[in-house]
Amino acid sequence: MSRGRAMRAQRRAEQFAKFRITQLNLVPLVDAMTAIVFFALTVSTVGALAPVVPGVTLPESRVGNPAFQQLTLGIGAQITVGGHPVMNTVDAARARSTDPAQPLLIPRLYDALRQTADSLRRVKHAAASAPVPAVLAIQGDRTMRYDLLSRVMQTARMAGFRDLTLQVARSEAPLPGATTTPVRAEP
Amino acid sequence: MTSRFQQAKQRRAERAPITAHGSINLVPLVDVLTSIVFFSLLTYQGNAMAALTSFDLTLPPVVINTPEQAQSVKREEDVLNLLLAVRVDNGGMLVEHSGGGGFHHRIDGVDDAALDRLQALMTDIRTQYPQNSDVLVIPADDVNYDTIVRVLERLRIARFAGIALGTRERAASAAPRGGR
Numbered sequence: 001m002s003r004g005r006a007m008r009a010q011r012r013a014e015q016f017a018k019f020r021i022t023q024l025n026l027v028p029l030v031d032a033m034t035a036i037v038f039f040a041l042t043v044s045t046v047g048a049l050a051p052v053v054p055g056v057t058l059p060e061s062r063v064g065n066p067a068f069q070q071l072t073l074g075i076g077a078q079i080t081v082g083g084h085p086v087m088n089t090v091d092a093a094r095a096r097s098t099d100p101a102q103p104l105l106i107p108r109l110y111d112a113l114r115q116t117a118d119s120l121r122r123v124k125h126a127a128a129s130a131p132v133p134a135v136l137a138i139q140g141d142r143t144m145r146y147d148l149l150s151r152v153m154q155t156a157r158m159a160g161f162r163d164l165t166l167q168v169a170r171s172e173a174p175l176p177g178a179t180t181t182p183v184r185a186e187p
Numbered sequence: 188m189t190s191r192f193q194q195a196k197q198r199r200a201e202r203a204p205i206t207a208h209g210s211i212n213l214v215p216l217v218d219v220l221t222s223i224v225f226f227s228l229l230t231y232q233g234n235a236m237a238a239l240t241s242f243d244l245t246l247p248p249v250v251i252n253t254p255e256q257a258q259s260v261k262r263e264e265d266v267l268n269l270l271l272a273v274r275v276d277n278g279g280m281l282v283e284h285s286g287g288g289g290f291h292h293r294i295d296g297v298d299d300a301a302l303d304r305l306q307a308l309m310t311d312i313r314t315q316y317p318q319n320s321d322v323l324v325i326p327a328d329d330v331n332y333d334t335i336v337r338v339l340e341r342l343r344i345a346r347f348a349g350i351a352l353g354t355r356e357r358a359a360s361a362a363p364r365g366g367r
Contacts, residue, residue, distance in 0.1 A: 036226075167240070
């Protein structure tokens with residue numbers, strides 16, 4: 001092949017190269033899609049789990065149902081509803097009911113819960129007298145006394161929350177044996 | 188005849204895509220890191236996420252006194268045939284039920300050994316009355332929440348699904364309306 005012919009062949013090849021379809025590099029697309037799928041799955045599982053109310057040391061349990069994100073009532077140094085502080089816990093324990101028929105009622109907490117209940121009913125198109133179509137999760141400090149917890153639960157039920165759940169920290173300790181020192185349940 | 192120059196140029200052109208720019212392609216790495224940073228910022232809530240578990244509470248059973256109340260019961264399964272209660276105070280636990288003319292069993296203490304005995308007893312009751320999976324827990328006012336949760340845990344292990352928290356009867360101490 002003469003030099004001129006070789007030059008012509010090369011120029012022709014360069015001309016064809018201009019119109020060649022460039023191959024798409026799919027590697028970045030696959031990498032990005034993998035990352036998106038990974039995070040989407042992570043968010044769908046972890047994002048639905050309930051966060052712990054700040055300032056509350058929860059008791060631990062080895063059994064129980066999975067705790068999902070609900071409207072949360074926190075009882076630490078303050079009583080919070082949905083993350084918003086309502087009142088001081090000491091004040092709540094000392095508060096006197098305004099309803100003689102309901103001596104456990106905590107009036108200020110009742111007002112806050114009633115407001116929340118009404119807005120939930122409006123959102124879910126429920127009747128004003130119907131139970132609130134949502135679960136109220138209670139996260140209480142492990143040092144709390146039962147008299148306060150019972151007042152909080154009674155106040156929540158008076159405000160329309162029929163479904164209550166106690167959220168506690170999950171412990172990984174082994175389950176205790178079920179047959180230690182058996183006691184017959186004879187009447 | 189192709190010259191040596193042309194052959195060498197051709198070989199360089201063929202090798203070019205393999206060693207383009209003579210460096211590693213960092214584009215996929217940057218893409219992935221961008222996605223990770225974006226989603227991390229999106230999902231960060233500032234709250235501590237911990238593995239939580241929950242105890243769903245049922246309403247305490249209602250004692251039927253009048254025929255009107257009896258008519259409101261829709262199904263036979265709604266009627267409890269065994270009233271089972273666990274009273275908890277700081278000195279121990281009292282298990283009571285209405286089966287066989289009445290049952291009362293006191294377990295002293297609320298430590299691990301006492302809770303083991305409670306669990307064994309409740310498992311036995313659950314076996315004797317398999318149709319009943321409800322239990323009413325009545326803690327004293329001064330019992331702390333940690334003790335209550337430990338009792339609830341043992342009841343759940345004993346396969347009681349419907350756990351209700353009750354309150355002891357107390358005198359009304361309400362302030363007059365409008366006051367606090």
